[in-house]
Amino acid sequence: MKTNTTTIKEIAILLGISTSTVSRALRGLPDIKHETRNAVARVAEELDYQPNQLAKNLVKNSTKTIGVVVPGLNFYFFSSVLISIEEAALQAGYSVIICQTHESYLREVNQIENLVNSRVDGLIISLARDTTHYEHIEKLIRKKIPVVLFDRHSEELNISKVIVDNIKAAFGATEHLIQRGCKRLACLAGPLNLLISNERVQGFKDALEKYNLPFYPEYVSHGDFSKEHSMLQAFNLMNLPNPPDGILTISDRIGFATLHALKQRGVKVPEEIAMVSFNNDPFCNYFTPSVSSINQPIQEMGKEAVNLLLRQIENENPIPETIMLKTQLVVRESSMRKVEEN
């Protein structure tokens, strides 16, 4: 199907001038007589001229576009960060291309390659669940393509990233559960190879240690974030001879499924089992009991990621920076046990 688009050349011919003049006139460059400038503008308007971005990008060798690669869009956390990334990019005159990996390593590699071939000026990436080696990212570094990681990162990569202190956040949440009187604490985590999951588990352990509470390996289990698997994890906990009285879930998706499982079993939350989760999805408010959750500074994450990237795009040899943002525990009903007087 042929789409009839008008080019700079047609305008030039129509006016009997050269393409360079038209180009300059349209972009408001100096050295163009007012009359010709107006004439060009008029004809361009008439023919509804729209510049061919492809050609423009080709000669400029820059697309004013940043590629964003995320595991998926249908999660509150990522879709929200995306909004703030887009916002910040737009303000800097960049547009964004959004790609999903669906947690697959292969797709991640493909999507990144596509973006690079399409000559995006830089990439903002949150790694897929299945990504365990990072050659494709290191290639970007070698090619000096600006990259920023957010949330799902890797310690192996010496690269700019914007993250939160997951250990500290999980520590705080666990501490809160302990202070609300929980003695037998469990943690429902994500995939074993996911750094942020492990960091959160680490924070969980640290808190137990600090408060001299025992750590039972069977109280920590790993899943894939899916509802089915998460509920299974929760049921397994309840089936233990001595079930926990407090649970930290490292993502709201796991948290919501867990709460659902607890309700199905008729477990009283927070009286019998208290719960804290991660991400502070707006749905936390909708549940009964409402769900205590750790808030990530989503707005800032997006903004900082864009800032870091732009600095790389503009500088010649930027050094990798890590920006660590603060989280905040939002206490709601799911963890508000009445503490007994001692």
Add this chain to the structure above:
Amino acid sequence: MKTNTTTIKEIAILLGISTSTVSRALRGLPDIKHETRNAVARVAEELDYQPNQLAKNLVKNSTKTIGVVVPGLNFYFFSSVLISIEEAALQAGYSVIICQTHESYLREVNQIENLVNSRVDGLIISLARDTTHYEHIEKLIRKKIPVVLFDRHSEELNISKVIVDNIKAAFGATEHLIQRGCKRLACLAGPLNLLISNERVQGFKDALEKYNLPFYPEYVSHGDFSKEHSMLQAFNLMNLPNPPDGILTISDRIGFATLHALKQRGVKVPEEIAMVSFNNDPFCNYFTPSVSSINQPIQEMGKEAVNLLLRQIENENPIPETIMLKTQLVVRESSMRKVEEN
């Protein structure tokens, strides 16, 4: 920042052959000696050659890319349709660029213009809430740029679209409420200028009429889908001298907020007020009571939208087609009143 990318030319010079030969060799075209083909492949591998998509697209005048424009990503419905659109596009050898309008008309116009300038091969669009005139879409038609609308469409536009029978769906849901014994039915709708919202209200009215139930204008109110506004709508209903005993909400976002409001007031659902909603968000299962909702064939919508678009891209003068898909009421607790024996 200069990114050192290798071009076809460098390979050519290195091997002492012409760029055309290199190009042909890399793409596996015939008429190339095995030795040279291998040599080219080897050097390309060595230098990690990646074709410049911009240049390619420029000469092909096709990007093998489709632009998708949606109101926002942070809603279940859109993010899910996106997944199936991407899936279908990928299978046909197309990649997708995702853009959000944030419900703003201006952004919609901008995003579409950008996509067109970037020479996407076609567009799949779901209109923004604030879009009330369609000159920007008609311009696409005039320029013969393939477009498909889904979900949020307009009757003014003679153009391919994939939608559901909203009137029928709302009719069915209302009928269900009536059959569960509801006598005073309310409907919480979206913005007044949103066609799908009005269609659903129409279906609601039709059902009332069929069953000879009175229609009170104060039982229908319009909002903007936000939690705050939706809860306000719900509270207003309950404050009426004679509150409804059944509510149809035309979106889960409104539905969830409504349920939340009802709970806050201590209203028993479904006993005192029954409720049916739209979209069948997975969260419907998480609520207590779980939320009855109308399921839209999300997978199919994405697939059909891509199909329609591809047909336009490939055909010369395709006639606009409207594909209307079937919905399905998923009955859960929020509408399952016990019907009294009569």
Add this chain to the structure above:
DNA sequence: AATTTTCCCGCAAACGATTGCAGTAACTAT
């Protein structure tokens, strides 16, 4: 009046690929 400056504008190369056509060498057929 001659020279310099200013103002406009066009030529042509470049960006990195693709492609129709022509051309050369080797090979086959007569």
Add this chain to the structure above:
DNA sequence: ATAGTTACTGCAATCGTTTGCGGGAAAATT
């Protein structure tokens, strides 16, 4: 040996822009 194929490869135009440089005409300066 000559003509006709066949198998490769290169030239140059093209896609739609941008941009450095140079040049001509008008205006300003001396």
